[in-house]
């Protein structure tokens with residue numbers, strides 16, 4: 009059984025305390041009945057956002073030191089509108105405060121501004137820069153693909169994606185996951201996550217939450233990414 013990091017445990021428990029993470033029975037957009045549900049929009053108080061940003065920053069630093077598939081150095085952290093914006097802003101601050109890493113913050117507007125500075129990119133310029141994209145979760149991957157396109161259109165090089173939770177489940181083809189599909193665009197190991205579905209199972213086992221663990225295992229057997 010793999011060991012969870014303190015920042016992962018902290019985030020799981022904080023998220024559960026505000027029901028941003030719930031175990032039960034939930035019908036997803038895909039029609040699957042999931043034994044857990046995550047809604048990052050409910051991570052909205054100082055202590056929880058602090059735990060989230062610390063976890064993002066620690067995940068990024070660990071990903072850069074990953075022996076197998078490290079993510080490269082980057083210049084700008086890009087948070088797609090809307091939820092990606094506060095999460096990326098807080099993470100940029102934590103990267104500096106906790107790890108002495110100073111990178112730029114960039115984000116987009118969903119609606120293009122037609123006055124003042126105009127356009128739909130805000131913050132640090134991504135032109136000619138190595139950019140890491142940060143978002144809450146990917147489901148079909150539409151939002152992250154759009155963010156990759158946007159950064160590329162502005163002359164940036166996307167070196168990876170970091171998300172809060174990777175459900176690690178196969179898509180309708182029954183073979184590949186959204187994270188793997190995005191990795192096919194960015195390179196192997198370039199999609200990282202603070203938490204994966206299997207981390208949640210490790211936590212449930214530690215807490216001896218047998219019923220929830222059983223449901224999670226059954227779901228994993230059906231839809232988990234096995235490769």
Ligand SMILES: O=P(O)(O)OC[C@H]1O[C@H](OP(=O)(O)OP(=O)(O)O)[C@H](O)[C@@H]1O
Pocket residue numbers: 088089090091092143144145146147148149150151152
């Ligand atoms: O992988 P996908 O199928 O695209 O779905 C996942 C994305 O969708 C949601 O954002 P949304 O674009 O709805 O914007 P929001 O942050 O304003 O809620 C969510 O925050 C993810 O970023």
